Amino acid sequence: MEFIRRRIPVVLQFLNKILVLASLSLNHRRVDWLDQALGLAPRQRVSDRLKERMVDLAAEMFSPRAAKVLRSWAPGVRAMTLWKQGQRVGEQERQRAKEKQALAFARGEMSPGERQGRELAVKADGLWVPARREQEGDLRHVEIKRAVAYEGRTETGRLEGRKVVAGVRAPEDFWEQTVAMFGQTWDWSAVRRRWPGSDGAGWL
Numbered sequence: 001m002e003f004i005r006r007r008i009p010v011v012l013q014f015l016n017k018i019l020v021l022a023s024l025s026l027n028h029r030r031v032d033w034l035d036q037a038l039g040l041a042p043r044q045r046v047s048d049r050l051k052e053r054m055v056d057l058a059a060e061m062f063s064p065r066a067a068k069v070l071r072s073w074a075p076g077v078r079a080m081t082l083w084k085q086g087q088r089v090g091e092q093e094r095q096r097a098k099e100k101q102a103l104a105f106a107r108g109e110m111s112p113g114e115r116q117g118r119e120l121a122v123k124a125d126g127l128w129v130p131a132r133r134e135q136e137g138d139l140r141h142v143e144i145k146r147a148v149a150y151e152g153r154t155e156t157g158r159l160e161g162r163k164v165v166a167g168v169r170a171p172e173d174f175w176e177q178t179v180a181m182f183g184q185t186w187d188w189s190a191v192r193r194r195w196p197g198s199d200g201a202g203w204l
Contacts, residue, residue: 051085054066054082055085055089057070058083063079063082067081097177097180100177100180100184101173104179104180105176110180110188112183112187112190113188115151115161117151117186117190118192118193119191119192119194119195120149120150120186121149121150121151121197122149122196122197123147123198124147124148124199124201124204125198125199126143126146126203128144129144142168143168144168145167145169146164147166147175148164149186150162163182163185165178171203
């Protein structure tokens with residue numbers, strides 16, 4: 001069964017080549033039947049579900065290790081492919097955070113979140129990690145800023161309603177985007193008490 005499961009992607013690739021040879025020419029455009037059947041965009045090499053798995057694993061481990069794990073059920077996945085996918089998703093999230101920040105702080109528009117918590121704890125800290133240096137003079141390390149908001153603790157000690165925002169943005173941008181992102185979960189007008197906490201970093 002394991003052998004058959006590993007061969008399925010190869011068989012599908014071979015079948016797709018056969019279908020491509022028999023594809024229709026409509027307005028001088030090639031039609032890939034198997035891609036259409038699988039719901040893939042033209043020339044899309046990675047399915048949406050595989051992209052989700054790539055991002056999930058990339059958040060937990062380094063790209064080479066994550067790629068090795070993925071290859072156990074998706075042969076052909078490379079570390080660089082996984083890294084590039086993480087970069088694309090990261091850029092999309094950065095743009096989304098900027099849009100939320102502009103709506104809230106430049107235009108004064110913020111839709112209240114659904115949760116009506118009256119008390120909210122917000123803890124923030126930073127973590128320094130080695131940076132990817134592309135040219136001489138780039139920083140050797142970069143600080144990842146992180147903010148965690150929650151309403152309290154359960155009887156077992158777990159954080160209730162936990163939400164996390166993280167990034168490497170400038171302090172002012174980080175906090176404005178954090179307020180905007182948390183505002184998608186909580187209605188700030190309903191919060192009566194806020195419990196801040198930090199590790200004492202300068203940007204806090």
